[in-house]
Amino acid sequence: xxxxxxISQYSPRQRELFIQKSTRVAASYLRRAESLxxxxxxxxxxxxxxxxxxVDLEDVPKPVxxxxxxxxxxxxxxxxxxxxxxxxxxxCSGSYTAYTIGDDLVPRDACPLVKSVMGxxxxxxxxxxxCALMVIPVTCDCKKKLAGMLEQWxxxxxxxxxSSKERDADMAEYVRxxxxxxxxxxxxxxxxxxxxxxxxxxxxxxxxxxxxxxxLAYRQNNPPLLHGTQVMAVMNTxxxxxxxxxxxxxxxxxxxxxxxxERKQFAAKSNRPRILVTGSPIxxxxxxxxxxxxxxxxxLAADETCMGERALYDPLxxxxxSFDGMMRALAGRYTRPCTCPTFTDxxxxxFRIKQMIKDHQIQxxxxxxxxxxxxxxxxxxxxxxxxxxxxxxxxRVESDYNEEDVEQLRIRIxxxxxxxxxxxxxxxxxxxxA
Amino acid sequence: MSYTIGLDxxxxxxxxxxxxxxxxxxxxxxxTGIDNNGSAEQMLxxxxxxxxxxxxxxxxxxxxxYSRKVLTVADDDISEITAHAYxxxxxxxxxxxxxxxxxxxxxxxxxxxxxxxxxxxxFTMNDKCAAGTGKFMEVAAQILETTIDQVGPLSxxxxxxxxxxxxxxxxxxxxxxxxxxxxxxxxxxxxxMHISMAKRIVKMMKKSEKNGDILMTGGGAxxxxxxxxxxxxxxxxxxxxxxxxxxxAIGAALIASERA
Numbered sequence: 001x002x003x004x005x006x007i008s009q010y011s012p013r014q015r016e017l018f019i020q021k022s023t024r025v026a027a028s029y030l031r032r033a034e035s036l037x038x039x040x041x042x043x044x045x046x047x048x049x050x051x052x053x054x055v056d057l058e059d060v061p062k063p064v065x066x067x068x069x070x071x072x073x074x075x076x077x078x079x080x081x082x083x084x085x086x087x088x089x090x091x092c093s094g095s096y097t098a099y100t101i102g103d104d105l106v107p108r109d110a111c112p113l114v115k116s117v118m119g120x121x122x123x124x125x126x127x128x129x130x131c132a133l134m135v136i137p138v139t140c141d142c143k144k145k146l147a148g149m150l151e152q153w154x155x156x157x158x159x160x161x162x163s164s165k166e167r168d169a170d171m172a173e174y175v176r177x178x179x180x181x182x183x184x185x186x187x188x189x190x191x192x193x194x195x196x197x198x199x200x201x202x203x204x205x206x207x208x209x210x211x212x213x214x215x216l217a218y219r220q221n222n223p224p225l226l227h228g229t230q231v232m233a234v235m236n237t238x239x240x241x242x243x244x245x246x247x248x249x250x251x252x253x254x255x256x257x258x259x260x261x262e263r264k265q266f267a268a269k270s271n272r273p274r275i276l277v278t279g280s281p282i283x284x285x286x287x288x289x290x291x292x293x294x295x296x297x298x299x300l301a302a303d304e305t306c307m308g309e310r311a312l313y314d315p316l317x318x319x320x321x322s323f324d325g326m327m328r329a330l331a332g333r334y335t336r337p338c339t340c341p342t343f344t345d346x347x348x349x350x351f352r353i354k355q356m357i358k359d360h361q362i363q364x365x366x367x368x369x370x371x372x373x374x375x376x377x378x379x380x381x382x383x384x385x386x387x388x389x390x391x392x393x394x395x396r397v398e399s400d401y402n403e404e405d406v407e408q409l410r411i412r413i414x415x416x417x418x419x420x421x422x423x424x425x426x427x428x429x430x431x432x433x434a
Numbered sequence: 435m436s437y438t439i440g441l442d443x444x445x446x447x448x449x450x451x452x453x454x455x456x457x458x459x460x461x462x463x464x465x466t467g468i469d470n471n472g473s474a475e476q477m478l479x480x481x482x483x484x485x486x487x488x489x490x491x492x493x494x495x496x497x498x499x500y501s502r503k504v505l506t507v508a509d510d511d512i513s514e515i516t517a518h519a520y521x522x523x524x525x526x527x528x529x530x531x532x533x534x535x536x537x538x539x540x541x542x543x544x545x546x547x548x549x550x551x552x553x554x555x556x557f558t559m560n561d562k563c564a565a566g567t568g569k570f571m572e573v574a575a576q577i578l579e580t581t582i583d584q585v586g587p588l589s590x591x592x593x594x595x596x597x598x599x600x601x602x603x604x605x606x607x608x609x610x611x612x613x614x615x616x617x618x619x620x621x622x623x624x625x626x627m628h629i630s631m632a633k634r635i636v637k638m639m640k641k642s643e644k645n646g647d648i649l650m651t652g653g654g655a656x657x658x659x660x661x662x663x664x665x666x667x668x669x670x671x672x673x674x675x676x677x678x679x680x681x682x683a684i685g686a687a688l689i690a691s692e693r694a
Contacts (some may be wrong), residue, residue: 356565395556412559415515419554422516426553 004203011359019057019124022097026054029285036227036294038267040260042253043230046237050284053240054095059126060240062087067188068130070154071239072117072146074306075161075338077330079316080178081135082243083193084185089127090239091134092307093117094283099401105149106142112401113281114142121153127240128154132188135181137161139342140375144342157184164344165336175331195323202316202326208243209315211250218257219302221390222361223270225257227278228300229290235308236284247405267394273420274301274361278353279368281307286401291370292410298417302360304353305368306340313337338374349379350386357392364420365394366413369375370401393419436493439481440686441474441508442517443501446540446568447653450477451683452485452492453691456524460485461680470501478507493694496686500541512689516541516680518651519546519554521685525675526649533646536635536664536672537681538654540568543635547643558638570606574627577610578620582657589624589659596626606630611627615661624659632663641668648672651681 010018030051034043052058060084069081071092081088093099098119105118120128136147137159147158160177162170182193191197213411218225234253238246260266275298277290282305303309314337339349354361365387365390369377380396387394395416397406437459442449443466452460460481467473474497482489498517505511514537523530535546536646547555554585560567589595596618600606606627613623648670654660655678664672675681 273483384556393555396558408559411515412557415513415554415557418513418516423553428552 015122017120018097018101022057022095022124023057025096026285027051029291030055030233030286032291032295033227033229033233033287036229036267038228038258040204040226040253042256043226043234044247045249046234046253049237049240050233050296053125053127054285057125059130060087060389061245063242067132068127069185069188070128070134071130071137072088072135072143073139073159073161073340074311075137075139075334075340076135076159076257077178077334078243079198079201079205079330080181080193081185082129082204083198084182085189085191085197086132086185087242088239089131090307091117091120091128091131092281092283093120094281094286094401095119096401096403098122101275106145109372110145111142111280111370113283113370113373114146116401117146118149124273133157133184135159139340140373142372157181157343160235161291162341163342165348171331171335176327176333178331179235192364195326198323198326202330204243204247205269206315207247208238208250209312211247211254212312213315214254215250215257216309218254218261220360221261222274222301223266224268224272224274224299224301225260226267226345227294228275228303229287229294231280232287232290232300232303232305232308235303236309238311239307247396249326269297271424272297272299272416273363273424274299275417275420276300276302276304276356276360276362277308277351277368278304278365279380280370280373281305282368283307288403288406289366289397289399289409289413292406293366293417296410296414296417298413300360302356304339304349304356312341341379346379350383353383354386354390357387357390362392363424364416365392366416367394367396371398393423436691437485437487437491438687438690438694439478439492439495440517440683440688440690441477441495441497441499441502441505442514442538442680442682442686443470443474443497443499443505444653445542445683446471446572447502447679448477448501449499449680449683450481451473451668451677451680451687452481453524453684453687455691456688457523458677458680459686461677461683463679466501470504471506474505474507483660494690496690496693498682498686508666509690510693512686515544515546515557515559515687516554517682517685518544519548519552519685520688521681521683522548522649522675523552524684524688525651525677525681527673527676530647530649530673532649532673534639534643534648536650536655537652538568538635538649538650538660539652541651543567543638543654545635545639546564547640548646550646556640560635560638568652569662570631571608571657573629574610574624577607577614578623580620585624586628586657586659586661588621590662592621592625594622595629596622598623598626598630600630625663628657628659628663629666631660631669636664636667639668649675651675651678653679655679 078088095115099116101119102115495508497505497511502511537544
């Protein structure tokens, strides 16, 4: 078991200043997301969860006495952790303040997400401190080295993710990896993963995904029923709430959206260019790009990111109800539809994005690359070429975890929105509807 | 035919263009100074005066550039990327059809890709660093005891351009000073500087872009040395827009004419 030594490197005064700054930044982004015009009432519990964890620095809302297991990727099956009687929490960090601490701990060219995670070793957040185990999928070099560093701080386990979905041997290896995880989870909780507990966890996730499928239908409405920045915040919260509670909050949100649709109470007019964001992870409070899009007059109509809709859009299908059948279904669900660039052949992501462009009536794509996030950067030119054929404009924006690049981002996003508006206008003129 | 004005509040200079329809009537430039809006207000008056029209004849004023949000004398504002893309509809030499615009401004450089209908397809910009921009040329001119308008012609006389490797304006400044100390000729230093600038900007470009001609805009395009360096780097012809320094302002005025 790793020690608490990491905390002693930082003075209480440093920790105090860290807390002041990080909570101030988290609160300001929450306020900006909340204050986009006319938010539905039912968003409140989602914002409250983010506020509780990142502004009040309290632990996640979990059942009394339950332990938490941290995960660093969307490819860790949360059902397995629930089946062992622990609560999964997502630890990928979007904190600029933690980034400044972590910047000294990892190489300059490492991605800001990993730097930010390391910064939390200052010992200010129960979300990290209370984790009994951390599960780190090896999806890129930074995550691999992160696993090595986190070992000094917490008990960790790496999860090997196949590099290709094409080869059965790779997929079989991933199933073995999931089996390997079970005794480690059982050791944390002292409870066994049984067929029954696994089936129960699968069912609970099913409720969340049912509400998610309802939600996606409202999400596609044009004019929009709510802002994409708020949707991204809601998607973030799935990583910090029990699935049934999340599903219940989603049910209320869906009901309110249904009423709003009947009343024709929209979040914005339909003339705002509908934009899809894809690329590197976007973790609260790092909402600067979604916020800039919507504050500059665009509509963030969909996202293809791993902290957004990617985690929840496709339900699990179990054909074989045996324990092994459920394990294989989980392995399939967490890799086959996944469009992470960790896979060597990721044409699937292009198809997925094209499908989303149709479903959500997308007019332009903003491709977000976190500095140093090579795997996502690799896929930009391919997507650019594909979308050019479809006549969908796309721009690449690079960002880091700080606010110094906001003006650079703003001018790019502003010009992109102007481009989309002019294109829309000339298309309408050509059709004779302007 | 109505009059419109485009104001381009850049980091270094404020540019104004008065258009009658699609025709450029007057242009003006002054230092941006610390009172952006005051300078813009004055410029509006002077443009009208030079053209012999009344302020009330101006149907619409559009601001662009770095300080566009504070130019309250304008009716609306537009990003400089859109403004430059529009500007070339007026400023591109007739026989050419621009597919790529290289805009060299005071503080940043942009590459804008256009489709055959002059619509923006994509763009890239440099980030925080001032190297590869007009400011870099000004600093170099000052150290080499010449003026900005002489930088280009002088560099053309060079037969053996120096190697300048620094990509940072501050480091390049000290590199230039050390080249002077080693008694390199001024024209060779300037030629080397243009090559290093062009290399840096070419890095931002999609070299595979084959559609249309390459057109330079912005104050930097007034420099023949940089144009030559671009041609050498790209191994393609590079053309200069008419009124390059006013391209943003002209574009803004042209957008204004659509609103007027």
